[in-house]
Amino acid sequence: MPHYRCGMFRRSIRLLLVLALFAGALSGCVNPEKKKKADAAQQKKDEKKKDEEKKKPKIPDMSGDMQFSSFLSRLRTAVGRHDRAMLSQMMTPDFGYRWDPGMPEETCFDYWDQHGSWPELERVLHQPFKPSDVYMVAPPEFLSDRTYTGYRAGMMLVNGGWRFAYFINGQDTVPALP
Numbered sequence: 001m002p003h004y005r006c007g008m009f010r011r012s013i014r015l016l017l018v019l020a021l022f023a024g025a026l027s028g029c030v031n032p033e034k035k036k037k038a039d040a041a042q043q044k045k046d047e048k049k050k051d052e053e054k055k056k057p058k059i060p061d062m063s064g065d066m067q068f069s070s071f072l073s074r075l076r077t078a079v080g081r082h083d084r085a086m087l088s089q090m091m092t093p094d095f096g097y098r099w100d101p102g103m104p105e106e107t108c109f110d111y112w113d114q115h116g117s118w119p120e121l122e123r124v125l126h127q128p129f130k131p132s133d134v135y136m137v138a139p140p141e142f143l144s145d146r147t148y149t150g151y152r153a154g155m156m157l158v159n160g161g162w163r164f165a166y167f168i169n170g171q172d173t174v175p176a177l178p
Contacts, residue, residue, distance in 0.1 A: 013163065059131050062131065063136065067160055071161075072155070072162075073165055074090065076122070077122050092165045095109055096167075098111060117169070123168055127139035127140065135154035136156070149170040150170055152168060154166045161177060
């Protein structure tokens with residue numbers, strides 16, 4: 001093989017290698033305009049999904065469920081009688097009855113006695129319940145009116161059984177849930 005052809009061959013190989021590297025580098029480059037559009041589209045898609053998730057309750061409407069209706073009936077009876085022992089058994093361990101921490105020895109029953117909340121509790125428990133996140137809540141205005149500041153009650157499923165999770169006056173400090 002003549003000497004001049006060997007050098008030309010080497011240059012051709014180098015040129016092909018440089019072109020291959022250049023082509024590989026270009027194929028890995030992302031067009032900034034396309035990336036912005038793709039990112040914006042993905043962000044819109046994510047926001048839409050989050051909005052749908054917020055609107056969709058994590059539990060279905062259980063207001064017609066026999067177990068929920070039975071629990072609510074027993075709860076209404078216990079509230080009507082101010083039966084603290086029965087109510088205690090029907091509540092979640094972290095039952096919510098006020099926004100601030102409260103007094104160390106105070107119970108929700110003491111709080112309701114001091115603030116005359118028993119009639120309000122009875123009234124709210126006779127309102128229709130609707131799903132919101134993991135709770136069945138009443139009154140329905142709490143969900144539909146963002147400015148609602150009245151009393152609200154929530155029930156939740158705990159280990160397959162219904163529990164009274166909270167009864168709070170919304171006028172104190174915190175606005176209604178979104």
